[in-house]
Amino acid sequence: MTAPLLPPSAAPDGTPRAPAGKTPEAQRAAAQAFEAQALGALLQPMFEGLGAGNAFGGGAGEAQWQSMLVTEYGKVIARAGGIGLADAVLREMLKMQEG
Template sequence: MDALAALPTYMHLSPAQAEARATAKAAAAEGERDPRAWEAAQQFEAQFVSTLLQSMFKGLDDEDNPFGGGQGESMFRSLLVDQYGQQMARSGGVGLADDVYREMLKMQEVSQ
């Protein structure tokens, strides 16, 4: 079952976005992506997602939690959130990597 078909109609992509995403997925399946550009796009998306997730943990107080990890937990929380962002980007992310990759290729074409 197509994942897009399971989404409500208000969450569907525009025809241009759907076509671009399908083209990017087809290129990935055929191995036509530039590996360095794709890696950079995924790293960008991972950093973006990590930044979004950091704000989720800002309101937590370690002292209020009976099982809080104290200083160690607050020191390593940013590393954990970075790993969350990287894992989310590797497993499909929010779709930002496809758009960034496409824009990187456009900029390369213009500069050549």
């Protein structure tokens, strides 16, 4: 005997689940990821003037990994509370969901 097939939105006991991306945790994570991306884009120009000859320049290795470093800076800032962008994005997501 095989178990009945349940829709992906149902738990094994048959109770309905929130669709993926609709849980408050998933929405918060999406808003925080957006803030991290925006912060990374805002931080990128800060590193553009650094070259290999400057005191803080690291040559080809730095140029290769710099974008990843800036992305991580954005993620860390967003996780630490950011600049409030994630909260604003989350509020707008909830408004759109209600309407």
